[in-house]
Amino acid sequence: MTSDSAIGAVAALDDELRRGMYRFIRVAGRPVTRDEAAEHVGISRKLAAFHLDKLIDAGLLQARYEQVGGVRRVGRAPKVYEPTEIEVNVSIPERRHEVLAEILMGAILGATKGETARDTAARVATDRGTALGEATRDHLRPGRLGAERALTLLSSVLGEQGFEPTRTAPGCVRLRNCPFHPLAAQAPDLVCALNHAYLSGLLTGLQATTVSAVLAPHPGECCVELRRAT
Structure with missing residues (x-):
């Protein structure tokens, strides 16, 4: 991750709701649905989608569609989120x-x-x-x-x-x-x-x-x- 990307990732986590969802998803140990992330921080599904997309744009989360919980539902599988493997380190001036x-x-x-x-x-x-x-x-x-x-x-x-x-x-x-x-x-x-x-x-x-x-x-x-x- 470049210095600019790392700063962007840290900036994305400056929001309390995003931090809460990101921590929840990191410690879950499994793919997390949008509904679960929204419920964890107490916001609507639509607002959760906005914040989750910001975390994806920052490179902190990845998403895909997958059936969860062992129950196969009718229609498209829900979107699930997992943490990426990147590590974020920000140092000014930059250190390597x-x-x-x-x-x-x-x-x-x-x-x-x-x-x-x-x-x-x-x-x-x-x-x-x-x-x-x-x-x-x-x-x-x-x-x-x-x-x-x-x-x-x-x-x-x-x-x-x-x-x-x-x-x-x-x-x-x-x-x-x-x-x-x-x-x-x-x-x-x-x-x-x-x-x-x-x-x-x-x-x-x-x-x-x-x-x-x-x-x-x-x-x-x-x-x-x-x-x-x-």
């Missing part, structure tokens, strides 16, 4: 601790003989960034990337990742936010090295040879800066 956790878990599971834990983690971070770059390139098919075009594309990709990229000078993009804070503040040598490996892998996957990822720590910002390669 799950990326760091997956890199470290991959390092534990993928360690090879003669390789230090730090080297394994750096390799996994590079591979993850490379995979993201390759997937982006396969999707967009940008062709050969000059420096300015590469920086524009990278700004879009990293903006979605919560890095808050900003053009600070010709041929240079600063990443104003560290998605791995405050862990980066606790172990800067480790986390910044993994971040640098991740972003370097992204450049490799994108085939953006005209841009380099450079360690250039600034207080309160990401430790990596993207620059036109020299």
Whole structure:
């Protein structure tokens, strides 16, 4: 779920009736009908339909038509609702601790003989960034990337990742936010090295040879800066 989608989901739950129905449906452990949801919060079936549709639009619920209760009724089966499997996390500024956790878990599971834990983690971070770059390139098919075009594309990709990229000078993009804070503040040598490996892998996957990822720590910002390669 993107940051915008997560904010939309939280906004949908700002209404007390929707929160009540959503909680009821989550703990029910079975498909819930519109009548049951309406009765639980004490509103009409029509008003419940409106709020349930809002929860579906927010990605929190899914619906289908199904006979319930073991009794087959004449006519169309009633509409039933279940929670989706999405997890909603909202952080401002945006944090992506799950990326760091997956890199470290991959390092534990993928360690090879003669390789230090730090080297394994750096390799996994590079591979993850490379995979993201390759997937982006396969999707967009940008062709050969000059420096300015590469920086524009990278700004879009990293903006979605919560890095808050900003053009600070010709041929240079600063990443104003560290998605791995405050862990980066606790172990800067480790986390910044993994971040640098991740972003370097992204450049490799994108085939953006005209841009380099450079360690250039600034207080309160990401430790990596993207620059036109020299």
